[in-house]
Each structure stands twice: as C-alpha cells, then as structure tokens.
Amino acid sequence: MTQKLFYENQYIKEFSANVVSCTEGKRGFEVILDKTAFFPEGGGQPGDTGFIGNATVIDTVESGEDIIHICSDAVSGDVECRLDFEKRFSFMQQHTGEHIFSGIIHSICGCDNVGFHMGEHNITVDFNCAVTLQQLEEAEKLSNEAVFANIPVEAIYPSDDELCNYDYRSKKEIKGQVRLTKIGDVDLCACCGTHVAFTGEVGIIKVISMANYKSGVRITLQIGRKALADYCEKNKSVHEISALLKAKTNEVTSAVERVMAQLQDARYKYSALKKEIFAFRAADASGEKYIAFDDGGEAEDARIFSDMLAENCGIAAVFSGNDESGYKYAITSRSEDVRAIGKELNSACNGRGGGKSDMVQGSVAAKREEIENFWNNL
Numbered sequence: 001m002t003q004k005l006f007y008e009n010q011y012i013k014e015f016s017a018n019v020v021s022c023t024e025g026k027r028g029f030e031v032i033l034d035k036t037a038f039f040p041e042g043g044g045q046p047g048d049t050g051f052i053g054n055a056t057v058i059d060t061v062e063s064g065e066d067i068i069h070i071c072s073d074a075v076s077g078d079v080e081c082r083l084d085f086e087k088r089f090s091f092m093q094q095h096t097g098e099h100i101f102s103g104i105i106h107s108i109c110g111c112d113n114v115g116f117h118m119g120e121h122n123i124t125v126d127f128n129c130a131v132t133l134q135q136l137e138e139a140e141k142l143s144n145e146a147v148f149a150n151i152p153v154e155a156i157y158p159s160d161d162e163l164c165n166y167d168y169r170s171k172k173e174i175k176g177q178v179r180l181t182k183i184g185d186v187d188l189c190a191c192c193g194t195h196v197a198f199t200g201e202v203g204i205i206k207v208i209s210m211a212n213y214k215s216g217v218r219i220t221l222q223i224g225r226k227a228l229a230d231y232c233e234k235n236k237s238v239h240e241i242s243a244l245l246k247a248k249t250n251e252v253t254s255a256v257e258r259v260m261a262q263l264q265d266a267r268y269k270y271s272a273l274k275k276e277i278f279a280f281r282a283a284d285a286s287g288e289k290y291i292a293f294d295d296g297g298e299a300e301d302a303r304i305f306s307d308m309l310a311e312n313c314g315i316a317a318v319f320s321g322n323d324e325s326g327y328k329y330a331i332t333s334r335s336e337d338v339r340a341i342g343k344e345l346n347s348a349c350n351g352r353g354g355g356k357s358d359m360v361q362g363s364v365a366a367k368r369e370e371i372e373n374f375w376n377n378l
C-alpha cells in the first residue's frame with residue numbers, strides 16, 4: 001500500500017522515497033514507491049508527471065492500494081522525486097474551480113455535474129439539465145466572488161454514521177472511506193482529487209461556451225493559469241484586429257460590421273460594372289459559334305455573359321476563371337440544343353457539368369489554349 005503524501009500536503013513538490021518494485025510494462029517501467037506525492041489519474045484529473053531519480057515519470061495511475069508511476073527508465077533503492085508542479089498546480093486550480101462552479105450551478109439550477117474532463121486546452125463540465133444564459137452569467141459571477149472571498153478548501157473524512165448528516169454532491173456510489181471536499185457554504189462534494197488550500201489561489205473562473213449535450217448542457221471553462229493564457233491570446237488577437245481596422249479595441253465589432261457593409265457595397269458595384277462590360281462586349285459579338293473568356297470571373301459571370309452573347313450569336317460559350325485554378329463555363333443558345341457540346345467539352349477538357357437544351361454550365365480543369373483548340377475544332 002503506497003502512502004499518499006498528496007493527501008497530507010498537496011503542495012509537496014519534492015520528496016525522498018524507497019522503490020518497492022520496478023517491473024517492465026507496456027507503457028514503460030511500472031514503479032511502486034513506499035510513499036508518493038504523485039497523484040494518480042482519477043475523478044477527471046490526469047495523473048502527475050515529473051522525475052523519480054533520473055527517470056521521467058510520464059503518467060501515474062492507481063491499482064488497488066498501490067500507486068504506479070509509469071517511468072522511462074528502471075529505478076531502485078532510495079530515490080529523490082520531483083513533480084512537474086506547475087502542471088499539477090494548474091490541475092489543482094482547475095479542479096477547485098470546477099467544484100466552485102458546479103456547486104453554484106447546483107444551487108441555482110438544481111442539476112448535477114454528470115461528467116467532467118480536464119483537457120490540455122480547457123475544462124468541460126456536463127450537467128443533466130438545461131441552463132439559461134442568465135443562469136450561466138449569474139453562476140460565473142458568483143463563482144468569481146467565491147474566489148475573491150478566499151474561502152478555505154477543507155477535506156473531511158466522515159464516519160459512516162456521520163456521512164448521512166451531510167448533503168453532498170457525488171457522481172457515483174463510493175465504497176469505503178468517503179473524502180468530502182468542503183468549500184465554505186459554496187460546495188460539498190465527494191472527491192479524491194487534489195485542490196488548492198484557499199479559493200483565492202484559483203485566480204479566475206471564466207465560462208467560454210455552452211452547448212446542448214445529451215439531456216442537459218456541456219459547459220467549457222477556463223480556470224486559473226489556463227484562463228490567463230487564454231486571456232493573453234485573445235487580447236493579442238483583439239489588438240491585432242484593432243490595428244488592422246484602425247479602431248479602438250472596444251469598438252472592433254462595429255468596425256468589422258462597417259468593413260463588411262463596405263465589402264458588400266463594393267461587390268454590388270463590381271457586379272454592376274461587370275454587367276456593363278459584358279453588354280459592351282456582347283454588342284460587337286456575332287457568328288454561329290462564339291467563345292469569350294472572362295479573366296478571374298465566377299460561375300455567375302459566365303452564365304450572365306453567355307446569355308447576353310446568345311442574343312447575337314448562334315451558340316455562345318463563356319469561360320470565367322484562369323489557367324491556374326481552372327474555368328467555370330456556360331454555353332448558351334436560343335436556337336440549338338447545347339447539351340451534346342457540353343458533354344464533348346467535359347470529355348475533351350477534363351470537365352464536369354450539364355444543364356438544359358438552351359444552357360449548360362460546369363467547370364473544366366484545362367488551360368485557355370486547350371479550350372480554344374477544342375472550340376475551333378468543333
């Protein structure tokens with residue numbers, strides 16, 4: 001049975017221990033110590049990493065009464081051990097923040113936390129009921145107030161008789177000694193994880209998003225050091241956008257709306273101008289078979305232009321695009337059935353598309369020269 005130092009003091013970063021056993025397993029050497037401060041994966045919290053002697057601890061898992069350290073190399077005898085405490089402290093912040101938030105959601109909405117995942121980038125918490133946006137905002141506000149109040153986080157080990165006097169949150173039936181984590185009157189929850197000693201150490205609890213999930217919701221959170229990193233990244237983005245738009249950081253939304261309106265207006269004017277150019281070019285066009293290219297144009301341009309050309313020509317074909325990205329085409333006629341020409345074009349110029357007897361549309365992956373050769377040999 002491994003002595004669990006992380007329950008005696010969750011801030012232990014370095015400790016001395018004795019290697020009880022070391023055997024080679026699938027993921028590395030499985031090391032059992034007489035005592036450890038490495039927390040094993042459980043309750044949604046990942047296993048700790050760090051060093052045992054010169055060996056790297058890549059994961060820590062629980063197996064019955066023992067805690068197994070998955071190590072890069074074999075170790076023996078007395079060893080000096082060191083946790084990746086920056087990572088562990090972040091887990092402690094996140095775990096404690098999750099308790100605060102879930103306890104508050106429980107008291108506001110009456111629902112339970114039914115799933116919890118501490119990922120590399122954020123935390124997700126699943127609740128078994130609907131949560132309104134107003135309730136979500138309220139829960140975020142109250143959670144941060146609980147952080148600012150710097151409430152002690154206590155571990156309680158009640159006897160079986162005492163346990164029935166407690167009204168606590170629990171995700172599952174627990175066999176053996178129950179460990180309750182108490183955060184003032186904010187939350188009381190059965191949990192085996194590691195937590196900070198005072199809520200102030202959590203730093204900040206920020207809701208990122210909420211989505212419907214099963215019969216309830218999944219809420220994504222950023223907590224503690226991760227929340228700061230997230231804030232820095234988003235702040236950098238807003239400053240970059242603000243510089244690009246020459247707008248103050250708190251006015252980027254209206255600046256983006258303005259740019260989008262300008263873009264739409266420009267598209268409208270561009271489209272009107274193109275129609276004028278098409279009409280101008282179509283006025284001079286004539287003949288039984290007429291081909292035209294519209295450099296950089298879209299499928300809609302080909303359709304509009306070929307329709308204009310068909311007024312004066314027997315069969316009119318327009319290719320919009322360029323040699324690099326290919327062409328969108330439209331072939332139109334007022335008098336002929338153009339479907340057969342469309343099929344020939346597709347097979348000759350690596351194309352696809354079709355349509356009705358008076359107009360076929362599609363695209364070809366061919367160069368202008370190949371298209372012109374095809375057309376001139378029709």
Ligand SMILES: [Zn+2]
Nearest residue numbers: 095181191193
């Ligand atoms: Zn916990």
